[in-house]
Amino acid sequence: MRIATWNVNSVRARVDRIVDWLVREDVDVLGMQEIKCRPDQFPRAQFEAAGYHLEIHGLNQWNGVAFASKHEMTDVTTTFEGMPGFGEPVQPTLDGSGPAVDANNIPLEARAMGVTVDGLRLWSLYVPNGRSLDHAHYAYKLEWLKALRTNTERWLTENPQLRLALMGDWNIAPTDADMGDPSFTPGVSTHVSVPEREMFASFEGLVGDAVRPFAPEGFTFWDYKQLRFPRDEGMRIDFIMASEAFRDQVVDAHIDRNERKGDAPSDHVPVVVDLDLTLSDEEYEDDDMPMIFG
């Protein structure tokens, strides 16, 4: 089972590349971010011709998340409990026909989608950028992640064996090795600030990086400007953060740097994990049994 996450920076501008890659790499499930369109604008036909089912959450030209999967998707959700919105409060509609809002009547953005595939609980997440340390978007980013962490803890408390993956564009470079863009300055810039890194670290013990053990180095994003890609001045901000039960089944992983090359690439590249779903807890428990030598 091959599962991937990719911030595609507009699915309509990139549909040929995305579907070509899915087919060539024989990807089972892809979580996308920044599709930048509504479901009625999504280029469904090309995905479906390649054998993929689709789940799409997009409200306008900003943000937007989706899944393409060869296998059936169930339990589709586009929010988690306590997810904050961004912007000005709106008047709630009595019949619930208006935009989805948080507890303060602030509209929710299209930044999360959860699906279940073959018993795996997968989330496609587009964490808010933050814009700058003194911007309201930065406080929103931290609140959004705090709510995600609270839900993650609850999901795993209810089911410690849950095979859960929080995959997407986290918009945080968790270590200095993950930041290679010289325009980002510690203490001044988003993505490397202490509160962001502490928030990322707060997921430890719940989920861990499923990719880094197999791909210890490498960026997932390079800015379009300033020759960042040829100079390899990128950042590692796209992650598949997974529960222990999920990681027990991961047999390989990689970052597909080649997708930053060629005509009209996204500024992010796909991040991929390969799972062996036949690996079970029982087998691992058996491995822990004392050996009896005859």
Added chain:
DNA sequence: ATGGCTCGTTCAACGAGA
């Protein structure tokens, strides 16, 4: 010191990205 690319909006610049 500033902008640098790319996208969607929609035809002219601008918001947003990171």
